[in-house]
Amino acid sequence: MTNTPPSYGTPEYPRVAVRGEARLEVDPEIARIGITVTTRGKDRRNALEDLTRRNNQVLELARSYGQAIEKLETGAFSITPELTQKGRNEQIHAYHGRVHITAVLNDFTALGELTTRIADLEMTRVNGPWWGLRPDSPAHGTARRQAVHEAVQRAREYADALGAQLTALVELADLGAENAAPAALPAPGAMRGRAAFGGAAPEPAPALDLEPQRQTVYAQVNARFIMSPPKL
Numbered sequence: 001m002t003n004t005p006p007s008y009g010t011p012e013y014p015r016v017a018v019r020g021e022a023r024l025e026v027d028p029e030i031a032r033i034g035i036t037v038t039t040r041g042k043d044r045r046n047a048l049e050d051l052t053r054r055n056n057q058v059l060e061l062a063r064s065y066g067q068a069i070e071k072l073e074t075g076a077f078s079i080t081p082e083l084t085q086k087g088r089n090e091q092i093h094a095y096h097g098r099v100h101i102t103a104v105l106n107d108f109t110a111l112g113e114l115t116t117r118i119a120d121l122e123m124t125r126v127n128g129p130w131w132g133l134r135p136d137s138p139a140h141g142t143a144r145r146q147a148v149h150e151a152v153q154r155a156r157e158y159a160d161a162l163g164a165q166l167t168a169l170v171e172l173a174d175l176g177a178e179n180a181a182p183a184a185l186p187a188p189g190a191m192r193g194r195a196a197f198g199g200a201a202p203e204p205a206p207a208l209d210l211e212p213q214r215q216t217v218y219a220q221v222n223a224r225f226i227m228s229p230p231k232l
Helices: 044-063 108-119 138-161
Strands: 015-026 030-041 069-083 092-105 124-132 166-179 190-192 215-227
Touching: 015 138, 030 044, 030 108, 044 069, 044 092, 044 108, 092 108, 108 124, 138 166, 138 215
Parallel strands: none
Antiparallel strands: 015 215, 030 092, 030 124, 069 092, 124 190, 166 215
């Protein structure tokens, strides 16, 4: 009959509980930018047509970068009437249109060029970039393995200090391995697109030299071991 050690500590089977932690600094894999296309006009149809044209310009420009664009998504869309300030009648002064677009890039060289080209479009605003890792990034697995190794090493050191050895693993609890960025970062600045007033088209804006921001990956585990009786 096998003498199985209990999951709780006893004098014959002392238990040691430790926490393993890992913190990695890795290069980002993707960058996300937010694009807002706006319009304002006296007539609803004209405002809608202008918004559609500008939205298509942004999408066509982004798609021209091919595989550098990992994801391109359209978010909120709105056409809102602006009422006049005077009078009791519901008279409309102008119409405001807005479309939000999110672009995710994996080519950071293309990112600097695309960002300035979009910001140079009329009535267009760019926010970002927000640097990040993919959910299935190998960096998360590396951090988790390092956290487990640290937990085992720490438990062995405690056992060694008592003249004992680890004999069994009782529990391994994953506290998560998550990327701290970009939520913890301050909001980046915004680059506003130009407004068109006619005349000759200006020279294209130079590409931004964007330096990728290193990402911090954390992992933590709780581990409980059974060790041999200590030599006190």
